[in-house]
Amino acid sequence: MSRLSELLQFVVTHHGLNDKAKLTKLVVEIFGLTRDRSLYYCDDFAIRFSSGAGSSFSNTILSLSNLKKVDHLPFLVCLVTPTENHVFLANTTLLRKISHSSQELRVDNIKGSFNGSDIIRDLEGITNEPANIQRLFDIHREIGFEGNLPRLVEWTNNIAPTGHKFVVLPEMEAMILDAPSRAAKFIISADAVTLKKELDERVERFNNEILVASMIENVNVRGRIIEYLIAGDDDALRERLITALQNRTTAKGLPAFRTENTLGDYQRIFDEYFTETDVKTKIMILSSNPKAYNLDKILEFLATEKSVFMFYFVGVDPARLVNTILVSMFQTDLLRSTILLKHWSGRNSRGVSQFEGQTIEALIKEPKYDVNKVSAIEFLKRLIAL
Template identity: 50%
Template sequence: MNKDQLGLEVQSEFNLVKDRSVFAGENFAIRFCRSKSKSFSNTVLALSKLQKYDRKPFIVCLVTPDTNYLLLANSTYLKKISHSSQELRVDNIKGSFNGSDIMREFEGVQNEPSNFEYLFTTHENFTFQENLQRLVTATNNIHPHGHKFVPNIEQLRCIRESVDRAIQFMNSNEYHILNEDLSTRVNKVSNEIAIAAFINNVNLRGRIIEYLITEEGNLQAALIDALHDKKPLPPIFTSDELGDYTRLFEHYLTETDIKTKVLFLSSNPKGYNIDKLLKFLSQENSVYLIYIIAIDAQKSISTQLCSMYNDQLRNNTRIIRHWAGRNSRGVTQYDGVALERIVTHFNNTISIPGSNEYIETLISL
């Protein structure tokens, strides 16, 4: 069966709409390409066209004489833009990507159907605009902005002491005060959080819930009004800080990142920027925490505040170096199933040797 026949078969089977070279449905879009072998360099699609479908799995089906191969080709999994890309800028989306521009492996995970769910939930953590910036840099060989955080001797000492600080904080009265503070904030907007959990856009959903919990002014009121009355949401701007909620105690400076896990949806949330984390931990008294909010299909909400060094979390934190660029140590990503377990079966264990090894790994990147 040639690629045109296969396209018509798939279109009929899944009730897809043909949009020039793309077949699109509610849950995915697919482009069929032909090649003599698994390795192909043909032009696949214009980047501007991919933008239209980038919020759903975008699959490339490579039809060869012997076997058909499937690749996930959302913007996160493009190395660069190869064809007619001379004028590509963040404010001028030009050019197309070739088959050779699609990653066959992402951070040790093969780009194949058995891994598509994981790969797409990873892709959902990044906006098209973020990936566009990365592609512009890679395509035009631009020297990336920003610099790795290079700690001095005193800062290194403070970073390495962060493991002991975390353990002390988790066993302190301040931990219970912070946990109660966050729980009270969640309870005040629990109805709105339950509504926001059903927003399809994972980035927007997370930002709305974070704002509902941490904001107490006009923006929070506008969000509550919009969610209840199904009005357009107000503009939400993210400052791209390390955490969402800062609280200063007499002996601790805490930064807490709020992570939402909708239990009936598959997701692997983005973690922290490693350079920003190290810069924060280089401060005296600094403690970095994760506050997990889990929402089930009945709109029931459960929460858990834990240290970044918690064994359940640390052992399920993946380092993603691909996306961040050459002047960065990268970012992290959490295993979604592990976040669920932390909420439902929390074990407040922090391995000192394991945590020391982990922070040394981050420093050495």
């Protein structure tokens, strides 16, 4: 059992204690927590205790600047009430806005504090309760503090949203809803074999460098480097990355580079299909929820004639490549594990999506390619309606 699970179980066993100070003292002693004012933390989690008459509370919890220090850990708020100890995850992904002293909040000026009423109690159908805290944190970990900050600034200051939702015209909708049929045909075609072979050859060519890069702790840097090794189009930059990896250069010493914020990493045009493939690395021993796609961008792409969107997953263990798999975005298990984060990217957007990492791990170990066209069409209709 993880330390986080032990903590949650401990708090539950002390329902009815109705004494914030006593519960705080017990938790601090048993779990060896370090105190930073009202915040307590260890290597596995951070926690703030509060008290109230019921599960609804508006107490000030923490400043955003202090939350930034621990936002890489599960940050819990334990609300002690007369009959029950409620526990909520309160990382930045689970905050609606910053309520207190936040008038000067900007991306480059972190100000203000959040209240208990600012904590989201239901994230896209997942209730914010102890049973779901690890699942919710896996969602948060992929976004992080820097990913959430622009959204919090926008919502806190009621800034007019930028950008625009992709407008699906009637003639586009038919093309979008035909995407599952195109995908089902593509995955059994010779073109799919060709695409997989091309990507596999790149993985084999850079096998050693991929294994070295997989040990980089920063998940974003690690993913970007491996994906560039496989799908990047600047050979000179790739060679500089390879040299740095061979010399065991730290993440800070790697060549600076930007990956374009495009839908896929690898574009391949066939006679009957226009494919975009997103390359994703899965470190098999780590729990993580990788980003999937921007919902507006995927609809815009699928409105294109012949469009097919694929994922190429690379499973890596510390000492070896486990497997590679090329699957449609509509693969049945993958589609079922797609999490829509409608609140995350601002009010003038449909949002973004993630995959539950356990599903990807299972697909890498036991590949499946099936597409349930009925379910996929219903999924697309939901996206269009957002």
